[in-house]
Amino acid sequence: MKNFGRYILFLISLIQRRESFKTYFSLTINECIKIGYDSLFIVSIVSVFIGAVTTIQTAYNLVSPFIPDYIIALVVRDMTLLELSPTIIAIVFAGKVGSNIAAEIGTMRITEQIDALEVMGVNSSSYLVLPKIVASILMFPILVILSATLAISGGYMAGVLTEVITGAEYIYGIRYEFNPFNLPFALIKAYVFAFIVSSISSFQGYYTSGGALEVGKSSTNAVTNSCIAILIADYLLAQILL
Secondary structure (H helix, E strand, O other), X not given: OHHHHHHHHHHHHOOOOOOOHHHHHHHHHHHHHHHOHHHHHHHHHHHHHHHHHHHHHHHHHOOOOOOOOHXXXXXXXXXXXXXXXXXXXXXXXXXXXXXXXXXXXXXXXXXXXXXXXXXXXXXXXXXXXXXXXXXXXXXXXXXXXXHHHHHHXXXXXXXXXXXXXXXXXXXXXXXXXXXXXXXXXXXXXXXXXXXXXXXHHHHHHHOOOOOHHHHHHHHHHHHHHHHHHHHHHHHHHHHHHX
16 A cells, blocks of 8 residues: 555656656657557567467367357457457557666666756656656557557458458458447557556656666566556456446
8 A cells, every 4th residue: 555655646746847848748759759669560460460369269169060250250359359459468568668667767766867857956757757658648559559450460361371261251250240339448448558557667667776686676566567457457447348
């Protein structure tokens, strides 16, 4: 509870004594490049194989002659939008971006760069953390949309190449009884997960104390705590919105 209260106070400090909009704008653009653009490769690779593996495994388990083949595509579509793209990519995001945020801010803490900002009258938490959170909220939903597209495309390629489903049946299954709410649900999860990963990772890095060993521990704690928070939020959002 002590750490949770400290975390809430940390979030409140982000909106106090803010810098000019121009300052935050340039910092946020830089963070968008590091958080979004630099994550494209890993997100793309993971997403394609998520879709391919889901297609193959679903086809392997649907052995009844009474189940049409297009159900494979329907399962891939719903699993991708409801769970795989938002949640799995959020965990990948925590491992890549979250650990980097915690290490960057933690290194600034132990090298006294944060103390120097405070001496100059700058709100260090707002200056360092707020652009990272805003950039994460802006970029992660885009990564989730890209992930869902690539996962469904990867499922299509895997299904057609292995001949477990034809292309026409796959397209029909993708369109069959589509629930439009699945898209905003996936984006809601993306916004929540982006805030969770960026804020928890920044919190862990900001309160790092000691030396280089503690920076590594902060990065590990950032990833661990972010993944736990993602899973809890995933359950709560599914319970509330579905």
